[in-house]
Amino acid sequence: EPEVTQTPSHQVTQMGQEVILRCVPISNHLYFYWYRQILGQKVEFLVSFYNNEISEKSEIFDDQFSVERPDGSNFTLKIRSTKLEDSAMYFCASSDDGNTEAFFGQGTRLTVV
Amino acid sequence: DQQVKQNSPSLSVQEGRISILNCDYTNSMFDYFLWYKKYPAEGPTFLISISSIKDKNEDGRFTVFLNKSAKHLSLHIVPSQPGDSAVYFCAASINNFNKFYFGSGTKLNVKP
Numbered sequence: 001e002p003e004v005t006q007t008p009s010h011q012v013t014q015m016g017q018e019v020i021l022r023c024v025p026i027s028n029h030l031y032f033y034w035y036r037q038i039l040g041q042k043v044e045f046l047v048s049f050y051n052n053e054i055s056e057k058s059e060i061f062d063d064q065f066s067v068e069r070p071d072g073s074n075f076t077l078k079i080r081s082t083k084l085e086d087s088a089m090y091f092c093a094s095s096d097d098g099n100t101e102a103f104f105g106q107g108t109r110l111t112v113v
Numbered sequence: 114d115q116q117v118k119q120n121s122p123s124l125s126v127q128e129g130r131i132s133i134l135n136c137d138y139t140n141s142m143f144d145y146f147l148w149y150k151k152y153p154a155e156g157p158t159f160l161i162s163i164s165s166i167k168d169k170n171e172d173g174r175f176t177v178f179l180n181k182s183a184k185h186l187s188l189h190i191v192p193s194q195p196g197d198s199a200v201y202f203c204a205a206s207i208n209n210f211n212k213f214y215f216g217s218g219t220k221l222n223v224k225p
Contacts, residue, residue, distance in 0.1 A: 004156070031211065043157065043202060043215040056211045091156050101147055102213065104156035 002026040004105035006092050012111045013082050021077045021108045023092030032075045033093040033102060034067065036060075043091070049075065082112045116140045117205050119216035126223050132190040134219050136203035139184065143205040147213070148177060148188045151200045160201075161188070193223045 005024045013019050025032050034046040047057040049067055066078045075094075079086055089109050093102040118137045126132045134148075144165040149157035163170040163177045163186070170177050176189045190197055200220045204213040 006156075033211075033213075035213075035215075042217050043204075045212045045214070048211040050211070058212075093156075101159040101162055103159060104149075106154070106156045 002103075004092055004094055004103050006090075006105035006108050008108060009106070010109045010111070012113060015084055015112055016081050019079050019082055019110065021079075021090050021092075021110070023075045023077070023105055024073050025075055025092065025094030026096075026103055027073070029094035029096050029103075031055075031095045031097075031102070032067075032069070033095075034077045035091045035093060035104075036088040037091065037107075038085075038088040046077070046090075079110075082110075084112050086110060087112045116143075117203060117214045117216040119203060119219050121219050122217070123220040123222070126193045126221065128195055128223055128225050129192045132188075132193045132197065132221055132223065134188040134190075134201050134203075134221065136186045136188075136216050137184060138186075138205050138214075140205070140207070140214075141184065142207045143214075144208060145206045146177070146179060146186050147204045147206075148175075149202045149204060149215075150197075151202060151218070157202060190221075193221075195223045195225050197221060198223045 007022045032049040037043045047061045048055045064080045068076050089107045091107045092105045095102040147162040148160040150160050151157045161172050161175045179186045200218045202218045203216045206213050
C-alpha cells in the first residue's frame with residue numbers, strides 16, 4: 001500500500017541552526033501538507049502546497065519556515081533558525097485531487113536544544 | 114483555536130462492547146469531517162469520513178454519525194477490539210480540504 005515517508009525519524013539540533021525535514025508523498029498525490037504536534041497538544045496545521053506554490057499557511061508558518069518541492073518526489077520543510085519552541089513532531093501529509101482524506105507520514109520528532 | 118473539541122481525553126471499554134467517541138465543533142462552515150487513529154510514534158491513520166450532506170457513514174465496525182444542528186459527530190466502534198486501543202482524533206475542513214482542524218484527541222483503551 002502506498003505511504004508517505006518522512007526522514008529522519010528523529011532530529012536533534014541546536015537552537016539557531018537550520019533544519020530540513022524531508023517527506024516523500026504518495027506518488028500520484030497533488031496536495032501536500034505539513035502539520036506539527038507539540039507534546040501534549042493538538043495536531044496543528046502549518047502549510048498546504050499545491051501546483052508548486054503555497055495554497056494556505058497558518059500564523060505559525062512565519063518567515064522562519066519555508067517549503068519546497070525540489071524534484072518530482074520530495075517535499076521539504078525548512079526551519080531557518082530553530083527555536084526551543086519548535087520542538088515537536090512534524091507530520092507530512094498528502095492527498096490526491098483535494099476531494100479525499102489526507103494520508104500522513106509517521107512523523108519526524110524535532111528536538112531543539 | 115478551539116473550533117474542534119474532543120472533551121473526553123480518555124475512554125476505557127471492555128472488548129466486544131461498543132466504543133463511542135465524541136467530537137463537537139463550532140464552525141458551521143465545516144463541511145467535511147474525518148476520524149484519524151494514532152498509535153504512539155506513528156502518524157495519524159485515516160479511519161472514516163463523512164460529508165455534511167450525510168448524517169451517517171459506515172465502514173465495517175466503524176460508523177460515524179453527524180448531527181449538524183448540534184454541531185456534533187461521533188464515532189462508534191462495534192465490537193471493540195484490543196487492537197483498537199489508540200488515540201482517536203476528529204478533524205474538520207471547509208470546502209477545499211487544504212486545512213484540517215484537529216481535535217485534541219481521545220485515548221481509547223479496549224480491555225481484553
